[in-house]
Amino acid sequence: MKSGFRTVSGKVAAILAVGMLLSACSTFQKESFTLTGVITDQGRECVTFRSDDGTLYALANKASRFRPGDKVRVTGHGALMTTCSEAETLIVDKIVLLGAAAK
The missing domain is CATH 1.20.5 (Single alpha-helices involved in coiled-coils or other helix-helix interfaces)
Known part of the structure; x- marks a missing residue:
């Protein structure tokens, strides 16, 4: 026993x-930071986001309602472990729509 x-x-x-x-x-x-940019269609597992400086990020959460072409402001921090393999992953604390994609 x-x-x-x-x-x-x-x-x-x-x-x-x-x-x-x-x-x-x-x-x-x-350590949080805030970036602006556009949601892209480059992700398979996670939503992807290209910041205004050209860097591609995978967004680990809170971004599923956004569509490619949406202009957004993302506040978050880097992820150590993730299932997203597209790019460096951000854990999203807050995401705000700045402009919707053209239809």
Whole structure:
């Protein structure tokens, strides 16, 4: 019985340790910045955004209602881990529509 308890408590400890490491990592990446640019159609897994300086970003959340060609202002921070593989990924804190795409 003790070996079963040790296995379970070891797994719980490992899960907690990973959670703490990930939260610590995201804390270091929390420096927010704001960019303006246009939503693009270059993403397969995530919505993509080309900033006014020409840099392509993948937007990890809060951007699914926007369409290619929409002019937006994005406030967010860099992601350490993501499923987006198109470009550097931003975790979006706030996204504001500045102008809708022409139909």
